[in-house]
Amino acid sequence: MSFVWRRLLGTVPSLIGVVVVTFLLSHALPGDPAAYFAGPAANATSIAQIRAKLGLDRSLPVQFLQYIVDLVHGNLGNSLTTGQPVLTDLIQRLPASIELTFFALAFAVVIAIPMGVWAATRPDSLADHFCRATVSVAAAFPTFFVGLLLVYVFYFLLGVAPEPVGRLNEILYTPPARVTGMYTVDSLISGDWQTFLASLAQLVLPAISLGLFALAPIARITRASMLQALGSDFTRTARAGGLPRSKILVTYAFRNALLPVSNVLGMVFSFLLGSNVLIEQVYGWQGIGAYAVTAVLASDYAAVQGFVLMMAVLYVLLNLLVDLLGTMIDPRVRFES
Amino acid sequence: MTGQLQIDRLSLVFRTRHGAVRALEDVSLSIERGEILGVVGESGSGKSVLAYAVIGLQDPAAEVLGGRILFGGLDMLAASEQARADVRGRELAMIFQSPRTALNPIRKVGRQIEDILRQHANVSSGELRRHAINALARVRIPDPERRYHAYPFELSGGMCQRVMIAMALACSPFLLIADEPTTGLDVTTQAVIMDLIRDLSRSARMSTLLITHDLGLAGEYCDRIAVMHAGHVVEVASVEKLLDHPAHPYTQQLLGATPTPQSTIEGLTAIPGQLPDLRHDLPACRFSARCARRVAACEERPLPWVSIGPDHLVRCQVPL
Amino acid sequence: MRAAALARNVGHAFGENRLTLAAVAILIVLLTCAGFGHALAPYDPLTTDGAAKLLPPNAAHPFGTDALGRDILSRVIVAARLDIGMAISAVLLSFAAGLALGAAAGYFGGWTDRIIGRLMDTIMAFPLFVLAMGIVAALGNSVLNIILATMIINLPFYCRFARGEVNVRRELGYVEAARMGGNRAVPVLIRHIIPNILPPMMVQASLNMGWAILNAAGLSFIGLGVRPPTPEWGIMVSEGASYIISGEWWTFVFPGAALVLAVFCFNLLGDGLRDLLDPRRRI
Numbered sequence: 022m023s024f025v026w027r028r029l030l031g032t033v034p035s036l037i038g039v040v041v042v043t044f045l046l047s048h049a050l051p052g053d054p055a056a057y058f059a060g061p062a063a064n065a066t067s068i069a070q071i072r073a074k075l076g077l078d079r080s081l082p083v084q085f086l087q088y089i090v091d092l093v094h095g096n097l098g099n100s101l102t103t104g105q106p107v108l109t110d111l112i113q114r115l116p117a118s119i120e121l122t123f124f125a126l127a128f129a130v131v132i133a134i135p136m137g138v139w140a141a142t143r144p145d146s147l148a149d150h151f152c153r154a155t156v157s158v159a160a161a162f163p164t165f166f167v168g169l170l171l172v173y174v175f176y177f178l179l180g181v182a183p184e185p186v187g188r189l190n191e192i193l194y195t196p197p198a199r200v201t202g203m204y205t206v207d208s209l210i211s212g213d214w215q216t217f218l219a220s221l222a223q224l225v226l227p228a229i230s231l232g233l234f235a236l237a238p239i240a241r242i243t244r245a246s247m248l249q250a251l252g253s254d255f256t257r258t259a260r261a262g263g264l265p266r267s268k269i270l271v272t273y274a275f276r277n278a279l280l281p282v283s284n285v286l287g288m289v290f291s292f293l294l295g296s297n298v299l300i301e302q303v304y305g306w307q308g309i310g311a312y313a314v315t316a317v318l319a320s321d322y323a324a325v326q327g328f329v330l331m332m333a334v335l336y337v338l339l340n341l342l343v344d345l346l347g348t349m350i351d352p353r354v355r356f357e358s
Numbered sequence: 359m360t361g362q363l364q365i366d367r368l369s370l371v372f373r374t375r376h377g378a379v380r381a382l383e384d385v386s387l388s389i390e391r392g393e394i395l396g397v398v399g400e401s402g403s404g405k406s407v408l409a410y411a412v413i414g415l416q417d418p419a420a421e422v423l424g425g426r427i428l429f430g431g432l433d434m435l436a437a438s439e440q441a442r443a444d445v446r447g448r449e450l451a452m453i454f455q456s457p458r459t460a461l462n463p464i465r466k467v468g469r470q471i472e473d474i475l476r477q478h479a480n481v482s483s484g485e486l487r488r489h490a491i492n493a494l495a496r497v498r499i500p501d502p503e504r505r506y507h508a509y510p511f512e513l514s515g516g517m518c519q520r521v522m523i524a525m526a527l528a529c530s531p532f533l534l535i536a537d538e539p540t541t542g543l544d545v546t547t548q549a550v551i552m553d554l555i556r557d558l559s560r561s562a563r564m565s566t567l568l569i570t571h572d573l574g575l576a577g578e579y580c581d582r583i584a585v586m587h588a589g590h591v592v593e594v595a596s597v598e599k600l601l602d603h604p605a606h607p608y609t610q611q612l613l614g615a616t617p618t619p620q621s622t623i624e625g626l627t628a629i630p631g632q633l634p635d636l637r638h639d640l641p642a643c644r645f646s647a648r649c650a651r652r653v654a655a656c657e658e659r660p661l662p663w664v665s666i667g668p669d670h671l672v673r674c675q676v677p678l
Numbered sequence: 679m680r681a682a683a684l685a686r687n688v689g690h691a692f693g694e695n696r697l698t699l700a701a702v703a704i705l706i707v708l709l710t711c712a713g714f715g716h717a718l719a720p721y722d723p724l725t726t727d728g729a730a731k732l733l734p735p736n737a738a739h740p741f742g743t744d745a746l747g748r749d750i751l752s753r754v755i756v757a758a759r760l761d762i763g764m765a766i767s768a769v770l771l772s773f774a775a776g777l778a779l780g781a782a783a784g785y786f787g788g789w790t791d792r793i794i795g796r797l798m799d800t801i802m803a804f805p806l807f808v809l810a811m812g813i814v815a816a817l818g819n820s821v822l823n824i825i826l827a828t829m830i831i832n833l834p835f836y837c838r839f840a841r842g843e844v845n846v847r848r849e850l851g852y853v854e855a856a857r858m859g860g861n862r863a864v865p866v867l868i869r870h871i872i873p874n875i876l877p878p879m880m881v882q883a884s885l886n887m888g889w890a891i892l893n894a895a896g897l898s899f900i901g902l903g904v905r906p907p908t909p910e911w912g913i914m915v916s917e918g919a920s921y922i923i924s925g926e927w928w929t930f931v932f933p934g935a936a937l938v939l940a941v942f943c944f945n946l947l948g949d950g951l952r953d954l955l956d957p958r959r960r961i
Contacts, residue, residue: 038800042809046816157949161942163892165899166915166934173922173931254459260415261454262474262525263446272473273462280464295807299896303919313808314900317815329812333804351464352509 024355028344032337039333044088047326048081097330098323102315107327111309115331116202117188118308121300122293124224125231129289133236134282137243138275144248152240160237164296168230168303175226183222187305194219227304231296235289242285246278253277276350283347290339294332362565363389363412363533368425370411377637381407383589383644384661385425389533392563394556396576396597398612399586402633405569408586409535412567413452414442430532448478451526455538457518461510467521468494468506471528478529493524497554516547523554530562537569552579573616577601582669585609588633588644590661595670605664605672608645643674651676698950704943711758719752723909732926742928744917746907750928753909754936760910762940764821765890768828773883775829776836777875781867783837784844791841798834806831807896814902824903828893832886839882843875877955885948888941895937911937 055072063071072078076087091097097107140152175182188204189196194216197207204220250256251274259273298310305311309328316324348354370382381404389395397405410416412427414434427434429450434442446452454460462470471490475481481489487506494502497520510518519539526534536555540548556579559566570576576583577597584594585608593606604610614627631648634640641647646656655675664672711718721739727747735742741750783794801809813827847853848871856866895912898904904913911933918930 034796035799035803038796039803042800042804043812046812157945158942161888161938161945163895163899163912163915163934163937163941165896165912166930166937169915169919169922169930169934173927177922177925177927254454254456255462257415258454258460258522258525259462259473260443261413261446261452262477263443263448264473264477265443268473268477272465277462277464291802291805292807294805295810296896298807298811299899302900313811317811317819318901320815322815325812325815329804329808332808336805337803353463353511356509356512 024348025345028341028348032341035337036334039330039337040089040092041085043326043330043333044085046329047322048077048084048088097327100316100324101321102319102324107324110312110324111327111331113202114307114309114312117204117306118297118301118310120188120203120205121224121227121231121306121308122297124228125235125293125300126289128228128232129235129239132232133239134243136236137240138247138270138278140240141244141247141251142270149244152244156237156240159233162233163299164230164234165299165303167233168227168300171226171230172303182226183219185226185304186223187307188223189216189220190223223304227300227306230303231293231300234296235293238285238289238292239282242282243278246281247274250274250277280347280351283343283350286343287340290336290343294336294339362391362393362430363387363567364426364428365408365412366426366428368408368411368427369423370407370416371421371423372417372419373421374419374637379636380640381420381589381636382411385586385589385591387584387591387594389565389567391532391565392559393582394559394566394568394580396568396570396580396583397586398570398573398576398583400629400633401571402588403586404589405571405586406537407589409452409537409567409569413446413450413535414439415452444478447474447531448529449532450535451529451531451533452535452537453519453522453526453539455541456515457522457539458510458513458515460522461518463510466507466509467513467518468508471521471525474525474528489528493528494521496527496558497521497524499524514547515543516551519543519547519551520554523551523558527558527562527564531564533565533567534559535567535569538571539568540570540575548575555579573612574618585612588640589636590644590673592645592674593672595667595672599667599670603670603678605666605670605677606645606674607649607651607678610678651678697946698953701943701946701950704939705947708758708762708940708943711755712762713759715756715759719749719755721749721752723748723753723756724907732921732929734926735928741932742926744914744929745921748907750914750932753914754911754932757909757911757914757933757936758940760821760904760908761891761895761912761937764825764828764894765887768825768832768890768894769883769887771825771829772832772836772886773879776833777840777872777879779833780837780840780842781844781872784841785848785863785867785871787845794837794841798837801830802834807893810893810897811900811902814897819902821903824894824897827897828890831893832890835886836879836882839879840875843878844871847871847874881948881952881955884944884951887944887948891937891941891944911940 055068055077076084079087095108097111099105100107100110103110136152136156140149143149172182172185176185184190197204197211197213197216200207200210205217205224208214208217208220253274255277256269256273259269264273297308298314300306301308301310302314309331313325313328315321316328365385365387368382368385369380372379372381385404385408387395387397397408399405407416407420411420411422412429412434422435425435429445432441432445434445461467468487468490471493472486475486475489475493476483479489491502491506494505499505499517499520505513505517505521510521513521522539534555539555540551543551552575555566555568558564568576568580573583577600580597582594582596583600584591585600585606586592587608593600593604593609595605600609601613604613608629611627611629615629617626629648634644634647641657642659642661643649643656646652649656653676658675661673662675664674664677666672666677725748727743730739730743730747732745733739733743733747739749739751741754744750744753779794783791804812810827810831813830814823817823817826844867853866853870856870861869894903895910895915898910898912899916901913901916904910906913906917914933915930915937918926918928918933921929
């Protein structure tokens with residue numbers, strides 16, 4: 022278990038960096054944070070008041086200490102638009118974003134990995150070229166554009182998708198009692214199949230739009246690392262041992278190919294979390310991305326800052342998870358001192 | 359009596375973008391039961407290609423033009439991939455050079471042996487582990503119960519090669535192909551590994567095809583040696599005859615270039631010239647360009663097999 | 679000999695790979711639009727026409743008109759300058775800054791390396807688009823800041839690449855010799871190291887262009903940077919999005935398609951350029 026602690030400790034510098042940058046973004050840059058915090062309707066006196074109230078008239082190091090103390094107490098300030106503490110707002114909306122990201126990732130992985138494996142077992146075949154072409158084309162589509170196209174085709178033209186009104190059509194369904202905040206999970210917990218199916222139906226298009234761009238890196242690296250693993254000496258040994266093709270593909274080649282795949286997952290998460298913002302905007306999804314867009318446009322600075330910080334922390338934690346998964350796959354990493 | 363392995367007039371080319379490489383031409387060899395046959399040649403002589411063709415793992419670009427490989431009763435070239443896979447690991451096993459990369463880096467070595475046993479041996483899953491540990495013990499790995507749990511990166515190169523041998527021999531095959539099994543190992547480990555291969559072959563009456571560039575090594579461990587040059591087998595003889603009375607000029611030069619305990623650096627000679635480019639048109643005898651004894655007949659086809667004694671064959675118009 | 683090899687690679691990249699040729703053709707079209715957009719556009723991109731609202735594509739308006747009766751084709755053409763301009767500026771800035779920082783880190787090592795490395799790690803600790811949003815929000819909502827944000831989030835890729843390449847090369851014989859000869863660090867870097875790492879860095883840059891376009895367009899899609907009525911593909915898609923439900927697809931499809939085309943073109947060019955410079959890495 023010691024490697025878990027080591028990895029955990031390894032995230033500390035990243036977290037410190039994240040906190041420093043979010044602090045600098047709001048306190049040390051040109052522009053007047055007090056004016057942001059005061060909102061568009063403020064005058065000189067109210068800005069001065071807010072400056073004093075926020076401690077912005079003190080020196081940077083003192084402000085930084087104050088910022089850290091606030092963070093430790095979970096105080097991210099109050100949102101101008103909702104009037105609530107930013108942390109409350111974010112926690113309220115986070116499950117929606119996590120649910121969306123998870124389904125998008127699941128979609129990308131379920132399509133991209135078999136596609137990469139399939140292409141790698143038939144290098145330079147028509148299937149291989151087809152996969153590569155699909156992947157390059159998918160990589161050129163902006164997520165938000167894909168989102169809109171899917172809505173147009175599947176909702177407006179074909180009428181098979183539900184209206185893009187967010188997580189649940191609340192005219193027809195009541196959101197399930199909040200346990201995790203994820204509608205699919207909560208509706209299952211309360212045993213409400215109809216709501217479960219309805220919320221799942223709402224998820225399909227946004228998850229596909231978000232996941233589509235992640236297809237390319239995963240499929241590419243899967244193909245490349247599978248090709249390498251299939252051409253490796255140990256695969257040759259397995260073939261010389263007369264092991265069945267399925268065993269060679271899965272236990273020998275694929276497991277070894279997984280490590281490079283898990284290495285690109287970090288980049289994939291960076292993309293998924295970032296593009297969440299765009300997709301939530303397109304589908305009216307009430308997650309933290311949509312919240313942040315509203316906040317940015319309204320110069321609701323505490324909310325933006327809280328959003329950036331929360332996304333960064335989430336990203337650091339996801340990377341940690343990926344790292345630990347990699348450690349489970351590869352004993353060599355585990356034994357590194 | 360037919361041998362354990364019978365290779366008849368095997369010809370094989372590689373189709374590449376730069377033309378066909380005639381890697382093997384008219385290669386015939388046989389191995390008797392319990393015999394250790396060395397195949398010796400420079401790199402590029404086709405000895406590894408031959409080994410891979412026997413086990414059916416040749417490169418996808420390889421194309422067999424003619425000939426047969428009979429293993430037991432099975433025609434390896436005509437058999438289905440399924441039939442060949444069934445033979446591999448069970449009756450026919452292979453070990454490779456650079457053992458550390460030849461083992462799956464993220465699987466315990468014990469499990470890798472179990473994979474072979476589960477596939478071929480009639481062993482219940484409860485017994486698998488005991489059999490795997492036995493296989494490790496047989497190749498004289500100290501503390502096999504503990505090594506069962508080791509990953510390849512935790513073992514030395516020599517230890518990895520022992521694991522490879524344990525895997526290869528787990529199902530008591532009839533024929534072991536050892537492709538440069540000691541390349542990359544230090545000298546003492548080389549001897550230990552070769553002793554191990556010889557002892558196990560002898561005790562199990564297993565045939566062994568030893569592929570090596572080292573004529574000295576082959577001389578020490580083999581019963582018979584086949585010398586390959588540029589895709590041809592140029593001479594086959596028992597070790598004593600081949601070492602004492604080489605009949606092919608190439609064998610003689612190879613011997614001159616092989617260090618022995620008695621030789622000095624000055625006494626060693628280099629073989630002049632280099633392997634011909636196998637993509638081009640070649641004379642009947644592919645060695646003729648490098649040969650001092652070349653005569654007009656060397657251009658004549660077909661290149662003859664000349665018998666110059668019991669069990670001593672050479673492909674040369676003017677043998678020594 | 680080298681010229682012949684290069685010629686062969688050029689032959690491969692263009693002859694065998696028709697896609698690269700197509701990408702060059704698209705690039706020429708895009709750059710023409712960016713350069714002479716106003717002259718090429720059939721209408722003024724800002725002129726509204728109350729009588730011609732939301733017209734579907736027709737002979738007079740091949741891409742239709744938007745909710746204010748503006749010609750979409752004209753807006754798509756004129757927008758090329760802003761979209762490609764933003765991406766190219768951001769990429770050039772990251773390229774220059776990343777090269778300087780990376781070269782310094784790789785050449786001097788020690789504390790310089792550690793501080794720069796830590797800085798880049800910190801940038802990479804954020805989901806990049808989120809960081810870009812935060813930067814634009816903090817610096818102010820303007821096109822210039824979109825460029826700056828896009829530059830910052832791309833910086834680590836160039837910096838790390840340059841650092842690695844410089845690190846390897848500073849040990850090479852000819853560089854060692856130049857250093858031993860008493861040359862100072864900056865001239866050695868400029869004369870002996872940087873010229874050699876420019877070609878692979880340029881491959882990185884061209885592969886990066888598509889991503890920079892997507893990023894800048896994404897920021898303007900959510901309403902940052904570019905203000906209406908300025909024609910820009912991201913904001914046009916965003917404006918057109920409201921008309922999906924009523925079926926006026928042309929309002930968002932054409933600017934979106936322009937984005938796809940531009941990104942696809944730069945991705946293909948990047949691949950082609952990589953093949954040209956390093957045929958071995960052709961995957």
